[in-house]
Amino acid sequence: MFRFGIDELSVEKVIAISQNRLKAELTEEAKEKVQLSRNRVETMGNGNKAVYGINTGFGPLCDTQITPSEVSKLQENLLITHAVGVGEPISRDLSKIMMICKLHALCQGFSGVRLELIERILYFLNNELLPVVPEQGSVGASGDLAPLAHLFLPLIGEGEFWMGDEIVPAKKVLEDHNLTPLHLQAKEGLGLINGTQFILAHAILGIHRMDYLLDLADLTGTMSLEGFQGSASPFKAALHAVRPFKGSMEVAKRITAFLKDSENLANHFDCPRIQDPYSIRCMPQVHGASRNAIDHLKELASIEMNSVTDNPIVISETEAISGGNFHGQPLAMALDYASIAAAELGNIADRRCYLLTEGKYGLPRLLTRHGGLNSGLMIPQYTTAALVTENKSLCFPPSADSVPTSLGQEDHVSMGSISGRKFNQIIGNLEKILAIEILYATQAMEFRRPNKFSEVLEQNFSLVRSKVAMLEEDRVLKDDIQALIDMVRDRAFTVK
Structure with a gap:
């Protein structure tokens, strides 16, 4: 059982909660923290001192004080006016991860929202009521304002929910669940939409996907090595001990x-080749660099998912600190680094695909016995080449850009939401590239029979052959490639 606001979240725990493999609850200890923070907000709200987000306007209107009678309208207007996202909806998985991360942040006891609001979000989560959130519109500072506004519009009876594959107005869903829309109070609208949960959700999902793909790339690379009959010497521990990158x-x-x-x-221990090409020989250095980058992102994401990222932060009955914890730069830069890491795994895999078609060291050109009449595996590498270049184009770092907003009050933003989205686009392309490398590697391994491979490679080889036959003569490969992509996405391969 995970306790919101008390226990430490991790990537693995977030994914487990989102997949209903780990239950999460709101304990009395967390409720006390939430109530204490709420009491502090109400004390400040009843005073005469202007406190940002509690009794003032927002952004460039922070110097405009709001009367107590206008506070609720102010907070609800905040959600309504910031829900300006465009584009396709993000996946339901991402919406759910956003809700999990926001709940944990609010339960830390520094955001000043009411317990009633947190319990309503928890109800949504437990009943799979997942709001519809457009993918575009966040600049990643002042938090992910537009996505979070869409995520929480249903609290006040606005916005939409996913019902299966259909999009249904929130009002109808609330009625079906006998729920009354909430009326937001001081600080609550701001507490909901300030934060980095859109960026963070994309980081968490991307890390989860990459954890498997990093392992898979080692497997596909080893299968290509066996098909190429490369050397095992570059993987000796003694070599890496003198340059000990993790x-x-x-x-x-x-x-x-x-x-x-x-x-x-x-059977080819005495092979006269002195060195293999880099795409075979340098897998530890290249794949390893990608691992280091993802580890760095995971470290930062772990800090972020256990942090409070809204504004202001309620410290006491007399102090609410206006700062920049909502700024997405810490994750944005690491996401851009991780995007390069994912793209490079695809880049080197494409090179191995090409290498296997050259007709060297006992392999037939284009991996077909009857070249000329048959093109063999000439063309799938065109697809990997296209995907590699698409990934390279997606590696421009959004975190290096900034466009001022809010009349210059918010004059430097992270654009981390774009970094997160592009990271996952690159990962999607990488899945396809590795699937195609499996097509090449298993075809090359066929030409090394009757030699046998390690138990784990034979197991994965048999799995491929249960779906995709050896290419003897040219045939339409579209369905074969899709079958392999589906196997990658289903984590069907043994990678440990």
Whole structure:
């Protein structure tokens, strides 16, 4: 059981909660923290001193004080006016992850919202009432304002929910659940929409996807190595001990394990080749660098998901600090770095696909015995090349850009929402590239028979052949490629 506002979140826990594998609850301890923070807001709200977000306007209107009778309208207007997102809706998984992360942040006891509001969000979460959130519109500072406004419009009876694959007005869904729309009070609208949960949700989902793809890339690379009959020497521990990057050592260790007891390797131990091309030989260095980058993002995301990122932060009955915890730059820069890491895994995998078609060291050109009449596996590498270049174009760092907003009050923004979205686009392309490398690697491995491979490689080879036959003569490969992509996305391959 996970306790909001008390326990530490991690990527694994967020995903487990979102997949209903881990239950999450609101404990009495968390309720007390929330109530104490709310009491502090009400004390400040009843005073004469102007406190940003409690009894003032927002952004450039922060110097305009609001009367107590206008406070509720002010907070509800905030949600309504900021819900200006455009584009396709984000996935329901992302909406749910956003809700989990926001709940945990609000339960820390520094945001000043009412317990009633938190319990309503928890009800949405527990009953799979997932709001519809457009993918575009956040600049990643003052938080992810537009996405979070859409996420929480249903609290006041506005916006929309997902009902299966249909989009249904929130008012109808609330009625069906016998729920009355809430009337927001001081600080609540701001507490809901200030924060980095849109950026963070994309980081969490991307890390979760990359954890598997990093392992899969080691597997597909090893299968290509076996098809190429490359050398195992570049993966010896002694080599990496003298340049001990964590990622490199991990990859070398994993590839060595994948090659254990390989008859194919043993049969060409005395191969006259001195060195293999970089796409084979340098897998520990390249794959390892990507691992290091994802580890860095995971470290920062772990801090962020256990932080309070709205504004102001309620410290006591007399102090609410206006700062910049909502600024997405810490995650934005790391997401851009992670995007390069994901793209490079695809880049080197494409090079291995190409290498296997060159017709060297016992492999037929284009991996077909009957070239000329048959093109073999000439063309799937065109697809990987296209995907690689698309990923390169997506590697422009949005965090290096900034467009002033809010009459110059918000004059530097992170654009981290775009970084997060592009990271996941690149990952989607990487899944396809690795699936196509599996097509090439298994075809090359066929030409090394009757040699046998390690137990884990034979297991994965058989899994591929259960869906995709060896290419003997040219055929339409679209369905074969899609089957492999589906297997990648379903995590069907044994990667440990």
